[in-house]
Amino acid sequence: MKALVVCPDSMSGVLLAGPAVRAVAASADHVTVMCGPRGALAARLLPGVDDVLVREAPGAGDGPSAVDDADPNGLRGRLAEAAFDAALVLTPPEEGPPPAALPTRTAHLPRAGGDGRGGHAAEAALATAASLGFAPRHGDDGRLRVHPAPDTTDLTGNGPYVVLHPGTGAPVSARDAERAAEAVVLLADGGHRVVVTGGPEEKGLTRRVSGDTAVDLGGRTDLRTLSGVLRAADAVITGGTGPAHLAAAAGTPAVLLGDPEGPGGTAPDVLRVVRRLLARQD
Known part of the structure; x- marks a missing residue:
């Protein structure tokens, strides 16, 4: 059929x-x-x-x-x-x-x-x-999944790391970029190695957010290699639903950011997420 x-x-x-x-x-x-x-x-x-x-x-x-x-x-x-x-x-x-x-x-x-x-x-x-009569195979847990990702150690370097993907699919404000850069410093001070990812059009953003602290992969991954970078991460913090779902499909915990000052004020921002992550380590 x-x-x-x-x-x-x-x-x-x-x-x-x-x-x-x-x-x-x-x-x-x-x-x-x-x-x-x-x-x-x-x-x-x-x-x-x-x-x-x-x-x-x-x-x-x-x-x-x-x-x-x-x-x-x-x-x-x-x-x-x-x-x-x-x-x-x-x-x-x-x-x-x-x-x-x-x-x-x-x-x-x-x-x-x-x-x-x-x-x-x-x-x-x-x-x-x-x-319509289409049932999953026996043992399929219904989770998001992608084909096995390639080894991306040559991009990320050795050792554990956290991914920060600051892009949202829309222009990121200077304030949000500054807060993302501050989050990178907080993660590094907390003992985490940080990898910053983004598309070719986001290289300026990832460079600013990475500073001299994080590994900057802005514009250096296609979707398949990005999947590999996310798969090997300890956690993913992202402003875009696409990377969040790709991380989930690769089997990595992800936090989807939002506007904490938007309607309801409940969506987490990057600094709030990072502070909670670091607090759990203490």
Whole structure:
């Protein structure tokens, strides 16, 4: 059986769909994940995925998608040629209806996540997969998971460390960068070696946060090597949901930061997290 899983257009959305993808793979001979360009790299890290189709998310522009560039027949032609036997659509409502290219016989399938009813997206996706007859393999605990990561000691150096990923996917204020840099010093003073990570566009931020204290890996990792860096860490402190979910998939405890001065004032900031971490050591 050939199965298609349509995932949200984000790294987090794809990683959260991972347990449902494995459930589909337990019954299917071939599993294709279709997602937007922001989630494609994460999709290639998921166990059970044989192929990835990239589609533009709604509102991403009028130009051709990455699939259209690679295939003159476009996404619709590739889906028709694949002749899937089943499809699981996990895109949330804010991403619009299932892609128009989906065959009519599969476009009506249930959707999971983003419906405002609460619950964890990974659990909701698994429940929807189960409603279509896709059950996880015996012994699958339903946790987030990625393929085994490479050894990244050449990047991080030897010895235990804590990862601080200060980026949030949005511009980081000077105040937040300053607090992250202060957190690095606190961790180092508490006996922790610190590795600071970030994407190519965040090299200025990671350089500022690392200072002369931390290992600066800004712009030096792709998603697979970042997974290796996170896997070997003792803990991950991050401002972005994507790295937090990647850390969870790699099996490392992670704290997702937020704005402590935002609505409710309950989200932890980096200094509060670091002080609590250090207090537990005493």
